[in-house]
Amino acid sequence: MALSGQVWKYGDNVDTDAIIPARYLNMSTAEELARHCMEDIDTSFAGAVQPGDIIVGGENFGCGSSREHAPLAIKGAGVSCVIAESFARIFYRNAINIGLPILVCPEAVAGAQQGDALTVDLEAGTITNARTGEIYHTSPFPPFIMGIIQAGGLVPYTRERLQEQ
Amino acid sequence: MGGHTLAEKLIASHVPGSSGVRPGDLVEVNVDVVLANDITAPISLREFESLGVARVFDPEKVVLVADHFAPNKDIKSAEQCKVMREFARAQGITNHYDVGRMGIEHVLLHEQGLVLPGDVVVGADSHTCTYGALGAFATGMGSTDIAVAMATGSIWMRVPETIRFEYTGTLQPWVGGKDLILYTIGQIGVSGALYMAMEFAGPVVDGLPMADRFTMSNMAIEAGGKAGLFAVDDATREYVAGRAKRDYQVYASDADAVYARVVTMDVSGMGPQVSFPHLPENTRPVSEAAGIKVDQAVIGSCTNGRLEDLRVAAQILAGRKVHPDVRCIVIPGTQQVYLDALREGLVEAFIEAGAVVSTPTCGPCLGGHMGILAAGERAISTTNRNFRGRMGHPDSEVYLSGPAVAAASAIAGSIVHPDEVI
Numbered sequence: 001m002a003l004s005g006q007v008w009k010y011g012d013n014v015d016t017d018a019i020i021p022a023r024y025l026n027m028s029t030a031e032e033l034a035r036h037c038m039e040d041i042d043t044s045f046a047g048a049v050q051p052g053d054i055i056v057g058g059e060n061f062g063c064g065s066s067r068e069h070a071p072l073a074i075k076g077a078g079v080s081c082v083i084a085e086s087f088a089r090i091f092y093r094n095a096i097n098i099g100l101p102i103l104v105c106p107e108a109v110a111g112a113q114q115g116d117a118l119t120v121d122l123e124a125g126t127i128t129n130a131r132t133g134e135i136y137h138t139s140p141f142p143p144f145i146m147g148i149i150q151a152g153g154l155v156p157y158t159r160e161r162l163q164e165q
Numbered sequence: 166m167g168g169h170t171l172a173e174k175l176i177a178s179h180v181p182g183s184s185g186v187r188p189g190d191l192v193e194v195n196v197d198v199v200l201a202n203d204i205t206a207p208i209s210l211r212e213f214e215s216l217g218v219a220r221v222f223d224p225e226k227v228v229l230v231a232d233h234f235a236p237n238k239d240i241k242s243a244e245q246c247k248v249m250r251e252f253a254r255a256q257g258i259t260n261h262y263d264v265g266r267m268g269i270e271h272v273l274l275h276e277q278g279l280v281l282p283g284d285v286v287v288g289a290d291s292h293t294c295t296y297g298a299l300g301a302f303a304t305g306m307g308s309t310d311i312a313v314a315m316a317t318g319s320i321w322m323r324v325p326e327t328i329r330f331e332y333t334g335t336l337q338p339w340v341g342g343k344d345l346i347l348y349t350i351g352q353i354g355v356s357g358a359l360y361m362a363m364e365f366a367g368p369v370v371d372g373l374p375m376a377d378r379f380t381m382s383n384m385a386i387e388a389g390g391k392a393g394l395f396a397v398d399d400a401t402r403e404y405v406a407g408r409a410k411r412d413y414q415v416y417a418s419d420a421d422a423v424y425a426r427v428v429t430m431d432v433s434g435m436g437p438q439v440s441f442p443h444l445p446e447n448t449r450p451v452s453e454a455a456g457i458k459v460d461q462a463v464i465g466s467c468t469n470g471r472l473e474d475l476r477v478a479a480q481i482l483a484g485r486k487v488h489p490d491v492r493c494i495v496i497p498g499t500q501q502v503y504l505d506a507l508r509e510g511l512v513e514a515f516i517e518a519g520a521v522v523s524t525p526t527c528g529p530c531l532g533g534h535m536g537i538l539a540a541g542e543r544a545i546s547t548t549n550r551n552f553r554g555r556m557g558h559p560d561s562e563v564y565l566s567g568p569a570v571a572a573a574s575a576i577a578g579s580i581v582h583p584d585e586v587i
């Protein structure tokens with residue numbers, strides 16, 4: 001699966017209140033949430049993000065609350081992938097579970113600037129930066145997690161398993 | 166290869182047929198309690214439906230609490246609570262806590278004896294780690310995970326490494342669990358325990374009241390932790406006695422358990438702590454915050470909304486007046502805490518001091534309702550997060566502290582050491 005889009009670059013510890021402020025948690029659809037994605041730290045994001053764009057963050061991306069609204073808002077905004085130096089663990093699970101690809105790759109983060117064009121090949125685990133021509137390699141997901149991703153998320157994965165029983 | 170940590174033993178005991186787990190193992194874990202609240206349940210229930218399962222795995226083991234935006238703050242919140250209520254009725258879920266019975270989930274569940282030592286608990290709320298204080302493995306997950314746990318009674322987990330924190334020395338007056346955990350997060354940073362379990366131990370912890378332990382476990386997530394664990398001792402047993410309606414198991418770390426790291430801290434010299442905006446790791450001694458003016462003081466939340474916390478606040482507020490420029494908001498964590506505080510005269514002391522006392526709710530902690538900050542305003546708060554915009558406008562600020570500093574600052578109008586107003 002190849003993903004490509006422009007980089008939206010943020011720093012360390014982008015928290016879930018920054019991704020989707022709690023005042024919008026009385027909504028729960030990806031479309032509604034996407035309209036307010038990132039608005040407390042970047043008012044331009046929600047209006048300008050294009051389908052396929054890629055969020056690049058520093059350490060501990062998605063820290064804070066367990067709100068699945070955060071990856072939902074990002075996915076709803078059309079973002080194809082999030083690349084960071086590291087992810088907070090609940091955000092990591094949530095993204096995998098709802099089928100939002102996320103990759104840990106400090107080198108790609110260091111080499112990326114706002115607006116760069118990136119192409120990501122999930123199977124091969126490669127990230128290509130068109131501006132610099134650099135190709136980065138990420139470590140593959142453990143097979144168990146790849147199974148969830150291939151099924152399209154935790155719900156279809158579990159549904160298949162329940163039907164087998 | 167060495168013994169096992171408490172976290173490993175708790176997880177292994179819930180993996181059928183397991184003879185022991187090690188950090189990094191991906192395992193399918195049976196759960197004793199599955200929790201969701203009014204903002205996370207609606208997504209969970211939507212996912213639950215798409216699983217095509219008719220019933221939850223065990224209606225006794227699913228707990229639903231309307232606490233974040235309840236009593237309903239607006240129409241959309243009312244709809245969310247309604248979705249949860251109707252699901253509870255249809256599924257025969259008796260542990261559904263609605264207005265009048267509800268409290269903030271992470272003050273309520275252990276108070277009601279729903280979580281016991283040895284349990285594995287998953288909740289669609291990041292502060293589910295609070296119950297680690299009881300020697301239970303409790304961790305927050307997202308709504309989809311919780312939907313699957315509700316349907317199947319089990320969930321996948323990566324077995325975490327454990328960092329052990331040993332606290333030695335003697336605590337100074339006005340210093341409690343909140344100061345210890347803010348100090349610890351200040352030392353290791355907001356990702357210092359990422360993917361790991363935090364195990365709190367040492368002589369200081371052995372004498373720590375349960376309320377303080379809940380406060381510390383509560384904030385494990387603020388260091389990126391998956392769980393914040395305490396060993397079971399007499400204080401735990403005493404707390405659980407009279408609340409438990411079923412048997413429970415006690416596990417302990419082996420003497421030769423393998424830790425990722427052991428951090429030892431002598432806390433004798435540590436005074437009250439304050440975390441500056443906009444991250445809980447920006448911890449400094451209260452003296453460095455002295456003189457910072459505040460518009461609001463919030464005393465409550467799942468971190469410090471227990472009776473013991475209100476007693477500390479009342480000790481300072483009783484017979485004194487909240488500064489005219491400060492709105493002081495006190496929020497008992499549950500109906501029981503509220504009632505106890507009322508009977509002890511704490512509520513009267515708060516009202517006479519010029520504070521408001523709210524019905525139990527998360528309210529301002531997450532910028533929901535009951536005390537939202539305007540642009541440029543600043544709060545001192547006993548809550549657990551001071552992220553940008555957490556309590557309202559993105560240009561407002563939250564300073565985190567324990568109840569003693571929050572109450573004293575409410576009187577002074579600026580952040581102070583409690584000794585300054587007593």
Ligand code: SF4
Pocket residue numbers: 233269270271290292466467468526527530531548549
């Ligand atoms: S009090 Fe605050 S931190 Fe605790 S559950 Fe409620 S919103 Fe979350």
